Amino acid sequence: MIKPKVFISNIIPEKGINMLRKRFEVEVNKTAGILKKNLLINKLKNTDVLLSLLSDIVDEEVILSSEKLKVISNYAVGYNNIDLKAATKRGIYVTNTPRTLDETTADFTFALILSLARRLVESDKFMRAGKFKGWGALDFLGFDVFNSTMGVIGMGSIGKEVAKRGYYGFNMKILYYDRSVPPSALYMKVQKTSLDYLLKHSDFVTLNIPLTKETFHLIGERELNLMKPTAYLINTSRGPVIDERALYKYLLNKKIAGAALDVYEQEPSFTAGLEKLDNIIMTPHIASASLQTRELMSVKAAQNIIDYFDGRVPEGLVNREVLEGKHIIIF
Ligand code: GLV
Ligand code: GLV
Numbered sequence: 001m002i003k004p005k006v007f008i009s010n011i012i013p014e015k016g017i018n019m020l021r022k023r024f025e026v027e028v029n030k031t032a033g034i035l036k037k038n039l040l041i042n043k044l045k046n047t048d049v050l051l052s053l054l055s056d057i058v059d060e061e062v063i064l065s066s067e068k069l070k071v072i073s074n075y076a077v078g079y080n081n082i083d084l085k086a087a088t089k090r091g092i093y094v095t096n097t098p099r100t101l102d103e104t105t106a107d108f109t110f111a112l113i114l115s116l117a118r119r120l121v122e123s124d125k126f127m128r129a130g131k132f133k134g135w136g137a138l139d140f141l142g143f144d145v146f147n148s149t150m151g152v153i154g155m156g157s158i159g160k161e162v163a164k165r166g167y168y169g170f171n172m173k174i175l176y177y178d179r180s181v182p183p184s185a186l187y188m189k190v191q192k193t194s195l196d197y198l199l200k201h202s203d204f205v206t207l208n209i210p211l212t213k214e215t216f217h218l219i220g221e222r223e224l225n226l227m228k229p230t231a232y233l234i235n236t237s238r239g240p241v242i243d244e245r246a247l248y249k250y251l252l253n254k255k256i257a258g259a260a261l262d263v264y265e266q267e268p269s270f271t272a273g274l275e276k277l278d279n280i281i282m283t284p285h286i287a288s289a290s291l292q293t294r295e296l297m298s299v300k301a302a303q304n305i306i307d308y309f310d311g312r313v314p315e316g317l318v319n320r321e322v323l324e325g326k327h328i329i330i331f
Helices: 014-021 037-044 060-064 084-089 102-117 120-128 157-170 195-201 221-226 244-252 291-309
Strands: 005-008 025-028 049-052 071-074 093-095 149-153 173-177 190-192 204-207 232-235 258-261 280-282
Touching: 005 014, 014 025, 014 291, 037 060, 049 291, 060 084, 071 291, 084 093, 093 291, 102 120, 102 157, 102 204, 102 232, 102 258, 102 280, 149 157, 149 195, 157 173, 157 204, 173 195, 195 221, 221 244, 244 258
Parallel strands: 005 025, 005 049, 049 071, 071 093, 149 173, 149 204, 173 190, 204 232, 232 258, 258 280
Antiparallel strands: none
């Protein structure tokens, strides 16, 4: 029997790859960096499954170029890199890796909050530069995280973990903005507010939303202007939810206290000038980058593919419309 072909667009942890090797003919691309579109198109001609990374742009052209493609298993929770409509039209299953990275991303969000508030990166640079000449009562004064107010934009599974850490670990007052999640769905004291109220009253604003048409530039000049001059903005979601140039201006003119970005509008590049500012921390999209989580993501991405070929509905299926009119087993 001919084994279906799986193309993995770049290296991921072995565990998931090994699961796939048992059943499929697996090819892993090993070129460094993001796979070029024409190479991806070329590879997909003869492939049943694409296991993609969030940096692969799987647009309509890519999807339509393949006659055989049945599953796109995205190695990520976010799937804004895939044209869902085009995939659905073709009956292609698109899957993600839910419930793998919520806590890891929340931990990282707190690493950023604490580092920003206590000026960790700045003071580390100071030490390395040999500038520490003796203890000073006014040196590197930061902002207390405990007892402060945190505004969580997007109270999904990641937002909840962020809120939990703030509430239970740091006694923070939690405000949140989310159109669907009611406060009764959360096992802690939280206040659901409008976006504007949240921005006006939070010391730390964290973005935990997917990128969609509605969330594009959710935080622009008007929104930044509502923030307290002492407040910090943290983004571990997707770059384009912030107008990065507007943020640059606000940081440059010190109109807010600081920002931490793990994601960028035009990844992997970023607005020129950000690298010169002391009031920003920039990390290379690593909020989910723990050994355990990245391995679990590989297992889930593989399992989604296996489920499809076994006739089960993959746990991570995001375009459920493909199921319409199909005879399927639901577990
Ligand atoms: C990471 O950014 C993800 O969406 O998994
Ligand atoms: C600080 O190091 C202190 O002892 O107060």
